[in-house]
Amino acid sequence: MDAVRLMAEQHVPGIVVCAPDGRPSRILPGTQVLRFVIPRYVQDDPALARVIGERAAEQMLGELQGRKVRDLLPDRPETDLAVANPDDTVLELAALMARLHSPLVAVVEDDRLIGCVTLPRVLDVLLARPSA
Amino acid sequence: MDAVRLMAEQHVPGIVVCAPDGRPSRILPGTQVLRFVIPRYVQDDPALARVIGERAAEQMLGELQGRKVRDLLPDRPETDLAVANPDDTVLELAALMARLHSPLVAVVEDDRLIGCVTLPRVLDVLLARPSA
Numbered sequence: 001m002d003a004v005r006l007m008a009e010q011h012v013p014g015i016v017v018c019a020p021d022g023r024p025s026r027i028l029p030g031t032q033v034l035r036f037v038i039p040r041y042v043q044d045d046p047a048l049a050r051v052i053g054e055r056a057a058e059q060m061l062g063e064l065q066g067r068k069v070r071d072l073l074p075d076r077p078e079t080d081l082a083v084a085n086p087d088d089t090v091l092e093l094a095a096l097m098a099r100l101h102s103p104l105v106a107v108v109e110d111d112r113l114i115g116c117v118t119l120p121r122v123l124d125v126l127l128a129r130p131s132a
Numbered sequence: 133m134d135a136v137r138l139m140a141e142q143h144v145p146g147i148v149v150c151a152p153d154g155r156p157s158r159i160l161p162g163t164q165v166l167r168f169v170i171p172r173y174v175q176d177d178p179a180l181a182r183v184i185g186e187r188a189a190e191q192m193l194g195e196l197q198g199r200k201v202r203d204l205l206p207d208r209p210e211t212d213l214a215v216a217n218p219d220d221t222v223l224e225l226a227a228l229m230a231r232l233h234s235p236l237v238a239v240v241e242d243d244r245l246i247g248c249v250t251l252p253r254v255l256d257v258l259l260a261r262p263s264a
Contacts, residue, residue, distance in 0.1 A: 001259075008255035013145060013162075013235065030145075030251045034230040037258065042227055049227040050220070057223050061258060088182070091189050095174055095181040098166040103145065103235070119162045123140035126169065126193060127133075 001064045004037055013103035013118050017069055024106040024113050026073060027082045036072040037064065083108050084117070090125050093117055133196045136169055145235035145250050149201055156238040156245050158205060159214045168204040169196065215240050216249070222257050225249055 003015050007030060015033060017026040035043065039060060042049050052060070082102035084093055086109050093105050103119040135147050139162060147165060149158040167175065171192060174181050184192070214234035216225055218241050225237050235251040 004255060005259055008252055008259050011143075011252040013251075029233070030235055030255070031229050031233045034226055034251065034254075037255075038223070038227055038230055042223070043230050046224065046227060046231075049224040052221070052223055057221075057258070089184070089189075091170070091174070091184055092178065092181040094166055095170055095178060097163050098170055098175050099178075101161070101163045101233070103162055119145075119166065120140055120143040122166075123136060123162070123169075126189070127137055127140050 001061075001067075003069050004033060004064070007033060012116075015069075016104070016106045016113060016116060017073070018113055022112040024081060024083055024108060027102055027104065027106055029101070029103055037061065082106065085109065086114065090122060094122050094126060097122065133193075133199075135201050136165060136196070139165060144248075147201075148236070148238045148245060148248060149205070150245055154244040156213060156215055156240060159234060159236065159238055161233070161235055169193065214238065217241065218246065222254060226254050226258060229254065 006012075007015055012030075014027065014029040016024045017028065019025040038049075042052065042060075080100055082096055082100045082105045084096060084105050084107050086107055096105055097103065097119055105117050106113055107115045107117060138144075139147055144162075146159065146161040148156045149160065151157040170181075174184065174192070212232055214228055214232045214237045216228060216237050216239050218239055228237055229235065229251055237249050238245055239247045239249060
């Protein structure tokens with residue numbers, strides 16, 4: 001619940017999950033986070049989503065309380081992680097985002113997460129007309 | 133170029149392409165728009181992305197000038213469009229976003245696009261504690 005709230009409040013396009021040693025272990029785009037919030041049976045049945053009332057939707061979200069991000073992750077570890085180094089070029093970040101369909105990239109230095117770059121930020125930089 | 137600039141400036145998670153009759157024909161998440169900006173050969177070769185200098189990157193983007201969104205779309209029409217009706221529930225929108233991996237949904241009324249809803253907005257509403 002905290003993770004989803006963070007995403008909503010900060011309007012970031014996803015979350016980075018780190019292992020205890022500080023390395024990113026998963027990078028979840030927002031649409032994937034939604035898959036945790038909404039039970040599978042609702043995702044698979046659009047008609048069901050339609051008839052679920054506000055009260056039931058609240059209850060559904062209430063069930064998230066106390067559950068950990070770890071519990072919601074599928075077992076299969078991510079093989080192709082959207083991770084970059086501080087030395088990478090903006091074009092490399094952009095190519096990585098395009099290839100992995102990830103609107104955010106984690107930046108790792110010395111095996112630790114030092115920040116994230118989002119897609120709008122990359123577009124900003126790519127499109128900035130250089131003045132010099 | 134205008135479409136990409138719009139995305140960057142407004143920090144929206146994607147663009148909706150409409151047919152001449154006003155109906156949305158494609159809904160492109162930002163990561164897919166990046167695929168237009170960055171040539172395929174660069175996406176496929178991370179080492180190449182690394183060595184392309186700023187000047188060459190600029191030139192690459194310059195090649196986008198004058199090209200139309202239409203020219204960049206793959207021929208295959210989208211079968212499963214992230215489109216909703218004004219009457220749909222927020223939960224339906226969320227389920228749609230989760231199922232189609234789309235961080236934005238076009239809202240259509242009387243065969244015309246009347247607006248878009250983005251993922252952070254849906255999360256905002258889903259997580260809002262009702263006061264009554």
